[in-house]
Amino acid sequence: MTVEPRDNLDRAIDEVLASAVAGEPRRVSATSVREAIEKRRGPRIPLWLSVAAVLVVGFAVALMNRAPIGEAPASVARSAETVGPSEAPSAHSPKPIQVENRVAGRAARPRDPGTTADLPYEGLSRLTLASIELPEPLSTLRLEPDVIQIPLIEIAPLFVSGLSIEQEHDQSRSLPK
Amino acid sequence: MEILPTSPPLDPSINCVTDEELVHRARDGDPTAFDEIVERHKGAVFRAALAALRNREDAEDVTQETFIAAFRKLDTFRGESQLRTWLSRIAWNRSMDQRRKGRFRTFLHLDAPDAMELPSPGADPERATLAASVHARVKREIDRLPEHLRDTLLLASAGDLDYASIADTLGVREGTVKSRVSDARAMLRATLEDASR
Numbered sequence: 001m002t003v004e005p006r007d008n009l010d011r012a013i014d015e016v017l018a019s020a021v022a023g024e025p026r027r028v029s030a031t032s033v034r035e036a037i038e039k040r041r042g043p044r045i046p047l048w049l050s051v052a053a054v055l056v057v058g059f060a061v062a063l064m065n066r067a068p069i070g071e072a073p074a075s076v077a078r079s080a081e082t083v084g085p086s087e088a089p090s091a092h093s094p095k096p097i098q099v100e101n102r103v104a105g106r107a108a109r110p111r112d113p114g115t116t117a118d119l120p121y122e123g124l125s126r127l128t129l130a131s132i133e134l135p136e137p138l139s140t141l142r143l144e145p146d147v148i149q150i151p152l153i154e155i156a157p158l159f160v161s162g163l164s165i166e167q168e169h170d171q172s173r174s175l176p177k
Numbered sequence: 178m179e180i181l182p183t184s185p186p187l188d189p190s191i192n193c194v195t196d197e198e199l200v201h202r203a204r205d206g207d208p209t210a211f212d213e214i215v216e217r218h219k220g221a222v223f224r225a226a227l228a229a230l231r232n233r234e235d236a237e238d239v240t241q242e243t244f245i246a247a248f249r250k251l252d253t254f255r256g257e258s259q260l261r262t263w264l265s266r267i268a269w270n271r272s273m274d275q276r277r278k279g280r281f282r283t284f285l286h287l288d289a290p291d292a293m294e295l296p297s298p299g300a301d302p303e304r305a306t307l308a309a310s311v312h313a314r315v316k317r318e319i320d321r322l323p324e325h326l327r328d329t330l331l332l333a334s335a336g337d338l339d340y341a342s343i344a345d346t347l348g349v350r351e352g353t354v355k356s357r358v359s360d361a362r363a364m365l366r367a368t369l370e371d372a373s374r
Contacts, residue, residue: 020331
Protein backbone atom coordinates (compact mmCIF):
# COMPACT_ATOMS: atom_id res chain seq x y z
CA MET A 1 0.00 0.00 0.00
CA THR A 2 1.33 3.43 -0.92
CA VAL A 3 2.11 6.01 1.75
CA GLU A 4 -0.05 9.08 1.44
CA PRO A 5 1.48 12.49 2.17
CA ARG A 6 0.00 14.16 5.27
CA ASP A 7 -1.71 16.99 3.38
CA ASN A 8 -3.25 14.55 0.96
CA LEU A 9 -4.57 12.55 3.88
CA ASP A 10 -6.06 15.65 5.48
CA ARG A 11 -7.65 16.61 2.19
CA ALA A 12 -9.08 13.12 1.80
CA ILE A 13 -10.52 13.28 5.33
CA ASP A 14 -12.09 16.66 4.63
CA GLU A 15 -13.59 15.46 1.33
CA VAL A 16 -15.06 12.34 2.85
CA LEU A 17 -16.49 14.21 5.81
CA ALA A 18 -17.99 16.86 3.57
CA SER A 19 -19.58 14.32 1.26
CA ALA A 20 -20.98 12.35 4.23
CA VAL A 21 -23.10 15.26 5.45
CA ALA A 22 -23.75 17.10 2.20
CA GLY A 23 -26.95 17.64 0.28
CA GLU A 24 -30.42 19.00 0.65
CA PRO A 25 -33.62 17.21 1.60
CA ARG A 26 -35.57 16.12 -1.46
CA ARG A 27 -38.97 15.50 0.08
CA VAL A 28 -39.13 18.21 2.72
CA SER A 29 -40.46 21.59 1.69
CA ALA A 30 -42.62 24.33 3.14
CA THR A 31 -45.61 22.79 1.38
CA SER A 32 -44.98 19.29 2.71
CA VAL A 33 -44.53 20.60 6.24
CA ARG A 34 -47.70 22.71 6.03
CA GLU A 35 -49.68 19.75 4.70
CA ALA A 36 -48.36 17.51 7.48
CA ILE A 37 -49.29 20.10 10.10
CA GLU A 38 -52.79 20.43 8.67
CA LYS A 39 -53.21 16.67 8.54
CA ARG A 40 -52.13 16.16 12.13
CA ARG A 41 -53.98 19.13 13.50
CA GLY A 42 -56.57 17.92 15.93
CA PRO A 43 -59.91 19.55 16.69
CA ARG A 44 -59.75 23.28 16.28
CA ILE A 45 -61.70 23.84 19.48
CA PRO A 46 -59.40 24.86 22.32
CA LEU A 47 -59.01 22.42 25.19
CA TRP A 48 -60.61 24.71 27.76
CA LEU A 49 -63.64 25.16 25.52
CA SER A 50 -64.13 21.42 25.08
CA VAL A 51 -63.79 20.88 28.84
CA ALA A 52 -66.33 23.65 29.48
CA ALA A 53 -68.73 22.11 26.94
CA VAL A 54 -68.46 18.72 28.63
CA LEU A 55 -69.13 20.29 32.03
CA VAL A 56 -72.18 22.20 30.74
CA VAL A 57 -73.62 19.08 29.12
CA GLY A 58 -72.96 17.04 32.25
CA PHE A 59 -74.62 19.69 34.41
CA ALA A 60 -77.63 19.78 32.10
CA VAL A 61 -77.97 16.01 32.20
CA ALA A 62 -77.70 16.07 35.99
CA LEU A 63 -80.46 18.69 36.17
CA MET A 64 -82.71 16.69 33.86
CA ASN A 65 -82.24 13.60 36.01
CA ARG A 66 -82.89 15.57 39.17
CA ALA A 67 -86.18 17.19 38.07
CA PRO A 68 -88.43 14.06 38.29
CA ILE A 69 -87.05 13.29 41.75
CA GLY A 70 -88.32 16.62 43.00
CA GLU A 71 -91.83 15.68 41.90
CA ALA A 72 -91.59 12.24 43.37
CA PRO A 73 -93.21 12.86 46.78
CA ALA A 74 -96.54 13.98 45.27
CA SER A 75 -96.77 11.08 42.86
CA VAL A 76 -95.77 8.64 45.53
CA ALA A 77 -98.49 10.00 47.81
CA ARG A 78 -101.03 9.47 45.07
CA SER A 79 -99.88 5.94 44.47
CA ALA A 80 -99.94 5.28 48.21
CA GLU A 81 -103.60 6.23 48.26
CA THR A 82 -104.53 3.96 45.42
CA VAL A 83 -102.56 0.92 46.45
CA GLY A 84 -102.89 1.34 50.21
CA PRO A 85 -103.98 -1.56 52.42
CA SER A 86 -107.69 -2.21 52.85
CA GLU A 87 -107.29 -3.74 56.26
CA ALA A 88 -104.99 -3.38 59.23
CA PRO A 89 -101.70 -5.16 58.91
CA SER A 90 -101.45 -8.42 60.73
CA ALA A 91 -98.87 -9.11 63.37
CA HIS A 92 -96.89 -11.25 60.95
CA SER A 93 -96.76 -8.72 58.21
CA PRO A 94 -93.27 -7.59 57.36
CA LYS A 95 -92.01 -4.15 58.25
CA PRO A 96 -92.93 -1.43 55.82
CA ILE A 97 -90.42 -1.18 52.99
CA GLN A 98 -88.87 2.21 52.87
CA VAL A 99 -86.55 3.35 50.14
CA GLU A 100 -84.86 6.69 50.19
CA ASN A 101 -83.33 8.49 47.35
CA ARG A 102 -79.62 8.55 47.91
CA VAL A 103 -78.94 11.94 46.51
CA ALA A 104 -75.22 12.44 46.11
CA GLY A 105 -74.64 9.41 48.29
CA ARG A 106 -75.60 11.23 51.47
CA ALA A 107 -78.38 8.95 52.69
CA ALA A 108 -76.50 6.03 54.08
CA ARG A 109 -79.30 4.46 56.10
CA PRO A 110 -83.10 4.69 56.18
CA ARG A 111 -84.52 7.37 58.39
CA ASP A 112 -87.93 8.18 59.78
CA PRO A 113 -89.61 10.62 57.35
CA GLY A 114 -90.88 12.59 60.31
CA THR A 115 -87.41 13.56 61.37
CA THR A 116 -86.27 14.85 58.01
CA ALA A 117 -86.94 18.46 58.88
CA ASP A 118 -84.41 18.25 61.70
CA LEU A 119 -81.67 16.91 59.50
CA PRO A 120 -79.27 18.91 57.40
CA TYR A 121 -80.78 17.36 54.28
CA GLU A 122 -83.71 19.71 54.38
CA GLY A 123 -84.53 21.02 50.96
CA LEU A 124 -83.07 18.08 49.10
CA SER A 125 -85.40 16.01 47.06
CA ARG A 126 -86.39 12.74 48.65
CA LEU A 127 -88.06 9.69 47.22
CA THR A 128 -90.20 7.81 49.70
CA LEU A 129 -92.13 4.74 48.71
CA ALA A 130 -95.36 4.01 50.54
CA SER A 131 -95.49 0.96 52.77
CA ILE A 132 -96.72 -2.18 51.12
CA GLU A 133 -98.88 -4.42 53.26
CA LEU A 134 -99.11 -7.97 52.11
CA PRO A 135 -102.19 -10.09 53.02
CA GLU A 136 -101.22 -12.93 55.29
CA PRO A 137 -101.40 -15.65 54.19
CA LEU A 138 -101.31 -14.98 50.48
CA SER A 139 -104.60 -16.22 48.97
CA THR A 140 -107.21 -15.38 46.37
CA LEU A 141 -110.15 -15.84 48.73
CA ARG A 142 -110.98 -12.17 48.71
CA LEU A 143 -112.16 -12.52 45.13
CA GLU A 144 -115.91 -13.13 45.34
CA PRO A 145 -117.32 -15.28 42.57
CA ASP A 146 -120.30 -13.86 40.77
CA VAL A 147 -122.53 -14.72 37.83
CA ILE A 148 -121.02 -13.38 34.70
CA GLN A 149 -123.60 -11.94 32.38
CA ILE A 150 -122.77 -11.25 28.82
CA PRO A 151 -125.13 -8.70 27.30
CA LEU A 152 -126.96 -9.52 24.10
CA ILE A 153 -124.93 -8.70 21.13
CA GLU A 154 -126.88 -7.47 18.17
CA ILE A 155 -125.40 -8.18 14.82
CA ALA A 156 -126.37 -5.96 11.93
CA PRO A 157 -127.69 -7.77 8.82
CA LEU A 158 -124.99 -8.85 6.50
CA PHE A 159 -125.17 -7.76 2.94
CA VAL A 160 -122.98 -7.88 -0.08
CA SER A 161 -122.67 -4.66 -1.97
CA GLY A 162 -122.64 -6.44 -5.30
CA LEU A 163 -126.18 -7.78 -4.89
CA SER A 164 -129.16 -6.08 -6.51
CA ILE A 165 -131.76 -4.25 -4.41
CA GLU A 166 -134.31 -7.05 -4.93
CA GLN A 167 -131.89 -9.62 -3.70
CA GLU A 168 -131.13 -7.41 -0.70
CA HIS A 169 -134.84 -7.16 0.11
CA ASP A 170 -135.20 -10.90 -0.19
CA GLN A 171 -132.30 -11.33 2.09
CA SER A 172 -133.69 -8.95 4.72
CA ARG A 173 -137.11 -10.66 4.55
CA SER A 174 -135.53 -14.02 5.12
CA LEU A 175 -133.81 -12.84 8.32
CA PRO A 176 -135.54 -13.99 11.51
CA LYS A 177 -137.33 -11.25 13.41
CA MET B 178 -21.04 13.47 -7.68
CA GLU B 179 -24.72 13.22 -6.95
CA ILE B 180 -26.74 16.19 -8.09
CA LEU B 181 -29.31 17.25 -5.54
CA PRO B 182 -32.18 19.63 -6.10
CA THR B 183 -31.70 23.10 -4.73
CA SER B 184 -34.26 25.31 -3.09
CA PRO B 185 -36.19 27.64 -5.41
CA PRO B 186 -35.12 31.27 -5.35
CA LEU B 187 -36.86 33.19 -2.63
CA ASP B 188 -38.78 36.40 -2.88
CA PRO B 189 -36.22 39.14 -2.15
CA SER B 190 -38.67 41.01 0.03
CA ILE B 191 -38.92 38.13 2.48
CA ASN B 192 -35.38 36.88 1.93
CA CYS B 193 -34.04 39.97 3.70
CA VAL B 194 -36.20 39.49 6.77
CA THR B 195 -34.32 38.28 9.84
CA ASP B 196 -35.12 35.01 11.57
CA GLU B 197 -36.39 36.92 14.59
CA GLU B 198 -38.87 38.84 12.47
CA LEU B 199 -39.96 35.63 10.75
CA VAL B 200 -40.64 34.01 14.11
CA HIS B 201 -42.71 37.03 15.18
CA ARG B 202 -44.70 36.90 11.96
CA ALA B 203 -45.21 33.15 12.19
CA ARG B 204 -46.45 33.50 15.76
CA ASP B 205 -48.92 36.09 14.56
CA GLY B 206 -50.28 33.54 12.11
CA ASP B 207 -48.49 34.51 8.91
CA PRO B 208 -48.15 31.19 7.04
CA THR B 209 -45.61 32.55 4.56
CA ALA B 210 -43.29 33.42 7.43
CA PHE B 211 -43.16 29.83 8.61
CA ASP B 212 -42.76 28.66 5.01
CA GLU B 213 -39.72 30.90 4.78
CA ILE B 214 -38.32 29.47 8.01
CA VAL B 215 -38.65 25.96 6.55
CA GLU B 216 -37.05 26.88 3.26
CA ARG B 217 -34.26 28.83 4.92
CA HIS B 218 -33.21 26.18 7.45
CA LYS B 219 -34.29 22.82 6.06
CA GLY B 220 -30.82 22.15 4.66
CA ALA B 221 -29.07 22.74 7.99
CA VAL B 222 -31.66 20.69 9.85
CA PHE B 223 -31.34 17.88 7.32
CA ARG B 224 -27.56 17.81 7.57
CA ALA B 225 -27.68 17.78 11.37
CA ALA B 226 -30.01 14.78 11.22
CA LEU B 227 -27.79 13.18 8.58
CA ALA B 228 -24.76 13.59 10.85
CA ALA B 229 -26.61 11.72 13.58
CA LEU B 230 -28.38 9.05 11.54
CA ARG B 231 -26.16 8.79 8.44
CA ASN B 232 -29.13 7.73 6.39
CA ARG B 233 -30.80 10.13 4.00
CA GLU B 234 -34.29 8.72 4.24
CA ASP B 235 -34.25 8.81 8.04
CA ALA B 236 -32.75 12.28 7.98
CA GLU B 237 -35.58 13.47 5.72
CA ASP B 238 -38.17 12.05 8.11
CA VAL B 239 -36.50 13.73 11.06
CA THR B 240 -36.32 17.02 9.16
CA GLN B 241 -40.05 16.93 8.50
CA GLU B 242 -40.80 16.02 12.11
CA THR B 243 -38.50 18.78 13.33
CA PHE B 244 -40.41 21.50 11.49
CA ILE B 245 -43.76 20.14 12.61
CA ALA B 246 -42.52 20.20 16.22
CA ALA B 247 -41.04 23.65 15.72
CA PHE B 248 -44.35 24.97 14.45
CA ARG B 249 -46.09 23.67 17.54
CA LYS B 250 -43.43 24.91 19.93
CA LEU B 251 -42.76 28.23 18.27
CA ASP B 252 -44.17 30.08 21.27
CA THR B 253 -41.48 28.53 23.46
CA PHE B 254 -38.66 29.92 21.34
CA ARG B 255 -37.22 32.71 23.49
CA GLY B 256 -34.56 33.85 21.07
CA GLU B 257 -31.78 32.99 23.51
CA SER B 258 -30.07 31.03 20.76
CA GLN B 259 -30.19 31.38 17.00
CA LEU B 260 -33.23 29.92 15.27
CA ARG B 261 -31.00 27.57 13.30
CA THR B 262 -29.41 26.29 16.50
CA TRP B 263 -32.82 25.81 18.10
CA LEU B 264 -34.03 23.85 15.08
CA SER B 265 -30.84 21.80 14.94
CA ARG B 266 -31.22 20.93 18.62
CA ILE B 267 -34.76 19.66 17.99
CA ALA B 268 -33.49 17.64 15.02
CA TRP B 269 -30.57 16.27 17.00
CA ASN B 270 -32.74 15.23 19.94
CA ARG B 271 -35.22 13.55 17.63
CA SER B 272 -32.40 11.77 15.85
CA MET B 273 -31.02 10.56 19.16
CA ASP B 274 -34.48 9.30 20.16
CA GLN B 275 -34.72 7.45 16.88
CA ARG B 276 -31.26 6.02 17.29
CA ARG B 277 -31.98 4.86 20.83
CA LYS B 278 -35.22 3.21 19.85
CA GLY B 279 -33.47 1.50 16.98
CA ARG B 280 -36.18 2.57 14.58
CA PHE B 281 -33.78 3.88 12.02
CA ARG B 282 -33.16 1.99 8.87
CA THR B 283 -29.97 0.11 8.23
CA PHE B 284 -26.99 2.32 8.64
CA LEU B 285 -25.60 3.49 5.38
CA HIS B 286 -21.99 2.75 6.16
CA LEU B 287 -19.68 5.33 4.84
CA ASP B 288 -17.77 2.69 2.95
CA ALA B 289 -20.84 1.36 1.19
CA PRO B 290 -20.51 1.34 -2.59
CA ASP B 291 -23.37 3.79 -3.16
CA ALA B 292 -21.71 6.29 -0.86
CA MET B 293 -18.51 6.27 -2.82
CA GLU B 294 -17.70 8.78 -5.48
CA LEU B 295 -17.13 7.60 -8.98
CA PRO B 296 -14.01 8.84 -10.77
CA SER B 297 -14.67 11.57 -13.30
CA PRO B 298 -14.47 10.44 -16.93
CA GLY B 299 -11.46 12.61 -17.83
CA ALA B 300 -9.32 11.68 -14.85
CA ASP B 301 -6.36 9.35 -14.87
CA PRO B 302 -7.83 5.90 -14.12
CA GLU B 303 -4.89 4.89 -11.94
CA ARG B 304 -5.05 8.04 -9.83
CA ALA B 305 -8.83 7.84 -9.65
CA THR B 306 -8.67 4.27 -8.38
CA LEU B 307 -6.06 5.28 -5.83
CA ALA B 308 -8.20 8.20 -4.64
CA ALA B 309 -11.24 5.95 -4.38
CA SER B 310 -9.21 3.50 -2.33
CA VAL B 311 -8.05 6.26 0.03
CA HIS B 312 -11.58 7.57 0.38
CA ALA B 313 -12.86 4.11 1.17
CA ARG B 314 -10.28 3.76 3.91
CA VAL B 315 -11.12 7.17 5.37
CA LYS B 316 -14.81 6.32 5.39
CA ARG B 317 -14.14 3.04 7.11
CA GLU B 318 -12.06 4.69 9.80
CA ILE B 319 -14.68 7.40 10.38
CA ASP B 320 -17.17 4.63 10.89
CA ARG B 321 -14.93 3.09 13.54
CA LEU B 322 -14.55 6.26 15.58
CA PRO B 323 -16.16 6.38 19.03
CA GLU B 324 -19.73 7.62 18.71
CA HIS B 325 -19.30 10.89 20.60
CA LEU B 326 -16.26 11.83 18.51
CA ARG B 327 -17.87 10.82 15.23
CA ASP B 328 -21.10 12.70 15.95
CA THR B 329 -19.26 15.89 16.82
CA LEU B 330 -16.91 15.62 13.86
CA LEU B 331 -19.72 15.04 11.37
CA LEU B 332 -21.84 17.83 12.83
CA ALA B 333 -18.89 20.20 12.56
CA SER B 334 -18.16 19.02 9.03
CA ALA B 335 -21.68 19.90 7.91
CA GLY B 336 -20.61 23.53 8.13
CA ASP B 337 -23.96 24.97 9.18
CA LEU B 338 -23.17 25.53 12.86
CA ASP B 339 -20.22 27.15 14.60
CA TYR B 340 -18.63 25.52 17.63
CA ALA B 341 -20.83 27.43 20.08
CA SER B 342 -23.98 26.32 18.26
CA ILE B 343 -22.75 22.72 18.05
CA ALA B 344 -22.10 22.84 21.80
CA ASP B 345 -25.64 24.15 22.32
CA THR B 346 -27.06 21.42 20.09
CA LEU B 347 -25.14 18.62 21.79
CA GLY B 348 -25.59 20.01 25.28
CA VAL B 349 -21.87 20.21 25.98
CA ARG B 350 -19.40 23.03 26.41
CA GLU B 351 -17.77 24.71 23.46
CA GLY B 352 -14.33 23.57 24.60
CA THR B 353 -15.56 19.99 24.61
CA VAL B 354 -16.64 20.33 20.99
CA LYS B 355 -13.27 21.70 19.97
CA SER B 356 -11.36 18.94 21.74
CA ARG B 357 -13.64 16.26 20.32
CA VAL B 358 -13.14 17.50 16.76
CA SER B 359 -9.41 17.71 17.31
CA ASP B 360 -9.24 14.25 18.91
CA ALA B 361 -11.32 12.71 16.15
CA ARG B 362 -9.12 14.16 13.43
CA ALA B 363 -5.95 13.11 15.21
CA MET B 364 -7.28 9.60 15.68
CA LEU B 365 -8.26 9.34 12.03
CA ARG B 366 -4.94 10.63 10.83
CA ALA B 367 -2.95 8.31 13.07
CA THR B 368 -4.96 5.26 12.07
CA LEU B 369 -4.73 6.01 8.39
CA GLU B 370 -0.99 6.71 8.55
CA ASP B 371 -0.42 3.45 10.39
CA ALA B 372 -2.39 1.60 7.78
CA SER B 373 -0.40 3.28 4.98
CA ARG B 374 3.00 2.15 6.32
